[in-house]
Amino acid sequence: MTFEPTIVGFLCNWCSYTGADLAGTSRIQYAPNVRVIRVMCSARIDPTFVLKALHDGADGVLICGCHPGDCHYSEGNYKMMRRYPLLKKLLADYGIEEDRVRLEWVSASEGQRFANIVNDMTERVRALGPSPVKMALARDMAER
Amino acid sequence: MAETKLQLAIYWGAACGGCDVSVLDTNEFILEVDKVADIRLWPIAADGKYSDVEAMADGELDVAIMNGAVRNSENEHVCKLLRQKSKVFVAYGSCAYMGGIPGLANLVPRSEIFERAYLTNPSIEPGNRTVPLAETSVNGYHLEIPKFYDRVYKLDQIVDVDYYVPGCPPQPDQCKAAILALVAALTGQADPPPKGAVVGALERALCDDCRREKSEKKISRFYRPWEIMQDPDKCLMEQGIFCAGMATRSGCGVRCPDSGIPCRGCYGPPPGVADQGAKLVSAVASIIDSKDPDEIEQALATLPDFVSFANRYSIPASQLQRSHRQ
Numbered sequence: 267m268t269f270e271p272t273i274v275g276f277l278c279n280w281c282s283y284t285g286a287d288l289a290g291t292s293r294i295q296y297a298p299n300v301r302v303i304r305v306m307c308s309a310r311i312d313p314t315f316v317l318k319a320l321h322d323g324a325d326g327v328l329i330c331g332c333h334p335g336d337c338h339y340s341e342g343n344y345k346m347m348r349r350y351p352l353l354k355k356l357l358a359d360y361g362i363e364e365d366r367v368r369l370e371w372v373s374a375s376e377g378q379r380f381a382n383i384v385n386d387m388t389e390r391v392r393a394l395g396p397s398p399v400k401m402a403l404a405r406d407m408a409e410r
Numbered sequence: 411m412a413e414t415k416l417q418l419a420i421y422w423g424a425a426c427g428g429c430d431v432s433v434l435d436t437n438e439f440i441l442e443v444d445k446v447a448d449i450r451l452w453p454i455a456a457d458g459k460y461s462d463v464e465a466m467a468d469g470e471l472d473v474a475i476m477n478g479a480v481r482n483s484e485n486e487h488v489c490k491l492l493r494q495k496s497k498v499f500v501a502y503g504s505c506a507y508m509g510g511i512p513g514l515a516n517l518v519p520r521s522e523i524f525e526r527a528y529l530t531n532p533s534i535e536p537g538n539r540t541v542p543l544a545e546t547s548v549n550g551y552h553l554e555i556p557k558f559y560d561r562v563y564k565l566d567q568i569v570d571v572d573y574y575v576p577g578c579p580p581q582p583d584q585c586k587a588a589i590l591a592l593v594a595a596l597t598g599q600a601d602p603p604p605k606g607a608v609v610g611a612l613e614r615a616l617c618d619d620c621r622r623e624k625s626e627k628k629i630s631r632f633y634r635p636w637e638i639m640q641d642p643d644k645c646l647m648e649q650g651i652f653c654a655g656m657a658t659r660s661g662c663g664v665r666c667p668d669s670g671i672p673c674r675g676c677y678g679p680p681p682g683v684a685d686q687g688a689k690l691v692s693a694v695a696s697i698i699d700s701k702d703p704d705e706i707e708q709a710l711a712t713l714p715d716f717v718s719f720a721n722r723y724s725i726p727a728s729q730l731q732r733s734h735r736q
Contacts, residue, residue, distance in 0.1 A: 313688035317729035334701065348695035348706050355710065356691055359517065359717030361735030398734045406561055406732070410486055410568075 271325035271391040275300040275384075276315065278308045280338035281373045282330035288377030296381035297388035300328055307331070309342035313353045316367060323400040326366045326391040328383070333371040343371070365390040366397065416472045416596055418443075419451040419463065420502075421492055423485035424512040424562060425478025429503035430454040432579035433475075436586050446593060447472075451492075463491055471496040472596050477503040477579075479512050479726065480563040484556035493569040498592065498602075501565040504578040504676045507608075509564045509726025511578070514718065516561045516725045516732035524558075564726045573603060575610045578676035578723060581662055584610035608678070611661030615680045619660045620667050622646065628699035632712040635672065646672045647697065652719050657689040676723050685729045687720030 277283040283304045289296065305311055308331025316327045329350070331343040350369045357367055368387055372380045422430060434440060434455065450471060451458035474496035480486050493499050504510040515523055528534070528541045545554050565571050575588045588610035595602035603609050617624065624645045633650045640646065646653040646667060654675035655667060666673050679686040698709050713719070721728045 313691040314683075314685050314729070317685055317688050321729040344701050345696055347701070347703060348698045349691055350695075351703075351707055351710050352691045352695045352713075352716065353688075355713075355716045356687060356720055359715070359733075360730045361517075361733040362730070398736055399730060402734055403731060406563075407567075409560055410483070 269392055269395060271299050271388060271396070272323070273300045273326040273328055273384075273387060273391060274319040274324045275302045275328040275330065276305055276308070276311045277302055277372075278310075278331045278338075278343070279304055279306050281332035281336060281371075282308075282380070284374035285330070285372040285376045285380045288374065289381045290377075292377050294377055294381045296384050299388045299391075300384050307337065307339055307342035308346035309337075309339070311346060311349075313349060313356070316353060320362065320366070320397060320399050321403070323397065325394075325397040326368070326387060328387055329367070329369045330372045330380070330383075331369075333373055336373065362399075363394050365394060416447040416593065417470060418447040418449050419458075419471050419474045419492055419496065420449065420455075421451060421474065421476045421478075421488055422453065423476060423478030423489060423506070423565075424481035425503065425505050426511070427454060428579040429477030429505075432503075432577070432582055432585055435582040436589075437582075439586050439589075443589060443593075446597075460488060460491070463488075463495055466495045468494055469497050473498045473500060473592055475500045475502045475575075476565060477501075477506050479505040479509050480559070480565065480568050481512055481515075482556040482558050486559075486563075486568055487556075489565060489568050498572045498596070499569065500573045500575060500588075500592070501571045502575045503580055504576060504678065504723040506565045507574045507576050507727070508678050508724040509562050510676075510723050513562045513564070513721075513723070513725040513727075517717065518733065520558060520560045561732045562726050567726065572605055574606075574608045574678075576608060576659060576677040577610070577662060578674075580610055581665075583663075584661055608659065608681075611659050611677055613681050614660050616655035616658045616660045616662070616664060616667075616673055616677070617645075620645070620655060620664050622667060624648070627697035629697055629709070630699050630705075631709050635670070640670060642670060647694075652694070652713060654686070654690060654719065654722070656693040657683065657686050674719075674722050678724060678727070685721075685727075686724045687717065687728050690720045 319327050331346050337343040370383050449456050451463055474492035480489055501507050594600035622645045623643055627648050629650045632652055635651055640649055651672050653672035655673040658673050658675045659677040659680045662677050683689050698706055700706050
């Protein structure tokens with residue numbers, strides 16, 4: 267049986283969630299592995315959310331926001347743009363593989379782009395296999 | 411042993427001894443403690459054996475104060491023993507509260523620590539291959555040393571903790587305040603703090619108490635403290651010196667930033683924060699003065715070994731808790 271990754275998707279309300287919605291209404295077929303959580307802005311995505319998703323067993327986390335310059339709140343996506351590389355540094359220090367967390371800009375008209383990103387990410391995470399986090403923490407508790 | 415005296419135990423797990431010294435740093439106050447309490451176990455300062463604790467009835471101790479994290483099976487055994495024998499169990503200091511400096515070892519596997527300590531360390535005599543064995547037999551005696559775990563645990567990952575006193579080490583005034591609060595509660599003079607409370611600290615971030623001038627923060631690179639002549643009156647973060655104060659609980663008296671040293675975060679996250687490191691990602695990234703991904707990368711490249719800044723004292727308490735490198 268092939269491993270089906272569970273990916274948590276944080277999508278901004280104004281562009282990316284609408285883009286995902288467009289993918290649906292356009293009846294584009296794409297991988298069903300992303301569980302979407304709608305947030306008002308990509309700036310709302312506290313790095314704690316990403317870490318908590320991984321802690322609780324997500325195999326990957328996808329973050330989508332408006333393209334730079336298009337933020338509904340003018341500057342929100344720049345906050346995410348700056349946080350992301352630092353969050354990636356932190357994740358790398360904790361030994362989390364590069365491909366498990368990804369930031370993409372998706373506009374409301376880019377349903378096909380959203381579908382492509384989800385397909386691509388699903389395949390990359392599938393190739394990595396299940397996230398080691400939950401298992402490792404359970405193993406630690408059993409060690410003693 | 412007078413019936414009315416409080417029964418007290420102080421113990422250390424994976425710790426440096428600084429927490430015990432911080433208790434002694436309360437100076438003559440410790441004699442006041444001695445007047446109201448019998449110290450039944452305190453390895454660094456008084457006699458008392460594990461077997462004495464094992465012989466106690468459950469709940470016989472009024473308070474057990476444990477500093478240090480759980481690194482091996484001995485730490486775990488005594489931690490559980492003290493919990494069983496005490497009415498109130500206090501995790502004292504950053505290691506007990508969050509894993510502390512020993513928790514940084516969660517980023518490397520046990521085998522690597524072992525090799526570094528006993529085989530590849532430059533201070534080891536060349537050719538010396540002496541390593542400790544978990545079990546050995548000498549002259550017919552079977553000897554065992556405590557099992558060294560694969561990672562470090564904070565105390566509430568092992569037992570139920572009633573109160574936390576943060577700090578590396580907790581400041582003597584805060585230690586005193588915490589002990590007085592516990593004594594008042596146990597002698598019925600005051601209501602006890604709610605279970606799980608962080609005592610001997612404040613309910614706000616360090617920046618609130620920092621005397622340095624703060625304005626809008628915009629930086630284009632980071633400096634290690636020795637790379638720059640710092641302005642003694644200006645916020646360290648605004649000068650590009652990574653300071654953890656934004657995501658650290660106040661209560662220490664802001665001693666480090668007052669002396670020109672950035673906060674390392676030993677008092678742990680402020681109330682309501684699940685992961686100090688994650689909040690530092692948020693806070694620090696927000697002040698980088700650029701909207702260009704390449705420029706942002708360049709600025710962040712001046713901040714090496716980020717996890718050791720972000721979760722210096724709190725790796726076992728972070729969401730990921732350890733390295734997951736496979």
